[in-house]
Amino acid sequence: MKNIFILYFTLILVKLLVPGEAYSQKDTTYRYSVRFGAEVSYPARMIFEPETQQYEASLDFEFSKNWFGAIEAGMIRVDIRREDFDYYSDGWFFRSGVDFNVLGREMLKNNDIVYFGIRYGYGKQVQGADDVVVSDGYWGTFTTSVEKTDFDVHWAELAGGVKTELFANIFIGWSVRLRLIVSGADLSPMQPYRIGGFGMGAKKTAFDFNYSIFYRIPF
Amino acid sequence: MVEDKLSTDVFLLRKVIIFVVFIIIIPGCQEELCEDITVNPLRIGFYVTEDGEHAPYRVDSLSVKGLGHDSLLYDNRFDVGRVEIPLNVSRDSCSFLFMFPDKADTLKVFYERNLTLVSIECGFVAFFEILDLEITNNFIRSYSIEEQNVTNVNEEHIHFIFYSDPG
Numbered sequence: 001m002k003n004i005f006i007l008y009f010t011l012i013l014v015k016l017l018v019p020g021e022a023y024s025q026k027d028t029t030y031r032y033s034v035r036f037g038a039e040v041s042y043p044a045r046m047i048f049e050p051e052t053q054q055y056e057a058s059l060d061f062e063f064s065k066n067w068f069g070a071i072e073a074g075m076i077r078v079d080i081r082r083e084d085f086d087y088y089s090d091g092w093f094f095r096s097g098v099d100f101n102v103l104g105r106e107m108l109k110n111n112d113i114v115y116f117g118i119r120y121g122y123g124k125q126v127q128g129a130d131d132v133v134v135s136d137g138y139w140g141t142f143t144t145s146v147e148k149t150d151f152d153v154h155w156a157e158l159a160g161g162v163k164t165e166l167f168a169n170i171f172i173g174w175s176v177r178l179r180l181i182v183s184g185a186d187l188s189p190m191q192p193y194r195i196g197g198f199g200m201g202a203k204k205t206a207f208d209f210n211y212s213i214f215y216r217i218p219f
Numbered sequence: 220m221v222e223d224k225l226s227t228d229v230f231l232l233r234k235v236i237i238f239v240v241f242i243i244i245i246p247g248c249q250e251e252l253c254e255d256i257t258v259n260p261l262r263i264g265f266y267v268t269e270d271g272e273h274a275p276y277r278v279d280s281l282s283v284k285g286l287g288h289d290s291l292l293y294d295n296r297f298d299v300g301r302v303e304i305p306l307n308v309s310r311d312s313c314s315f316l317f318m319f320p321d322k323a324d325t326l327k328v329f330y331e332r333n334l335t336l337v338s339i340e341c342g343f344v345a346f347f348e349i350l351d352l353e354i355t356n357n358f359i360r361s362y363s364i365e366e367q368n369v370t371n372v373n374e375e376h377i378h379f380i381f382y383s384d385p386g
């Protein structure tokens with residue numbers, strides 16, 4: 001796992017330090033910009049799954065032509081009440097990484113990007129359960145609780161998606177994410193129900209769609 | 220001018236469509252049912268020793284009950300080669316009475332309990348780790364612990380070894 005992090009940060013560092021292609025004065029298709037985003041699918045999913053509340057915001061900046069640094073962060077709160085247990089969990093997460101725009105610039109006014117990227121993800125949560133009722137079907141039932149404990153998770157992520165400029169500096173976009181846990185979340189007695197920013201806690205891999213609205217501040 | 224306006228509108232529409240098409244894929248409401256096993260009984264297989272190997276054995280009839288419990292788990296069941304008995308989730312040990320045609324034996328199981336959240340649909344399930352057994356030797360000669368962990372894997376945890384020529 002350590003090796004993955006070293007490789008990951010080395011890649012980013014190399015990309016930041018090495019200037020890459022030099023930009024000529026005539027290259028008007030490129031200018032530094034910062035784009036803020038709000039993830040909109042998590043709030044939409046709350047209509048169907050009110051037990052999980054998740055919010056996420058993002059920031060990306062084009063530090064070199066077609067190369068974007070990206071930071072995404074958010075919070076999660078899970079509150080599940082059933083007849084035989086109450087499960088709760090809350091915490092925060094962030095992802096950081098780099099995207100590469102494969103579309104290039106077709107024309108001056110077109111700021112759309114189609115990108116592929118990598119992310120490192122980290123999440124920290126607490127979880128516990130109250131009023132846990134376990135039955136063996138013969139001897140009777142046993143009521144207990146699971147003490148509040150915290151855990152953290154590291155994951156690696158592949159990203160691909162689109163950001164398209166709807167109006168001047170207002171973007172909408174979707175992305176697909178393939179995630180793989182590299183450390184943590186192997187918990188006894190409770191696997192986390194859902195890991196913020198990752199997905200379901202019972203599996204080491206997760207596949208996700210994200211939809212966001214962005215505002216770009218051009219410099 | 221009109222063409223320009225039209226092409227801008229088409230351009231905008233195309234973008235909105237790209238976005239909306241993917242919104243439809245948002246996973247919808249899924250009311251899931253519990254499909255996992257929620258009770259993990261202790262499984263005991265019956266054997267005799269033949270040439271140093273465990274060979275399957277079946278008893279003619281058997282009744283089983285938990286000690287301190289009124290109802291029977293097995294009520295005069297005929298031709299039995301394996302039993303499944305639930306461990307008490309409230310305690311760290313429990314005892315069972317095995318009633319054979321002429322004789323009876325008592326089994327006491329000592330274990331550690333681990334509660335596991337199997338899934339949100341199924342809730343919590345008790346897994347056990349067998350620590351020790353105590354058994355009387357009236358009809359059952361000996362035992363062996365084959366698998367210490369009593370989980371949702373369908374396997375025998377204990378072998379009861381019967382006398383080859385009971386009586």
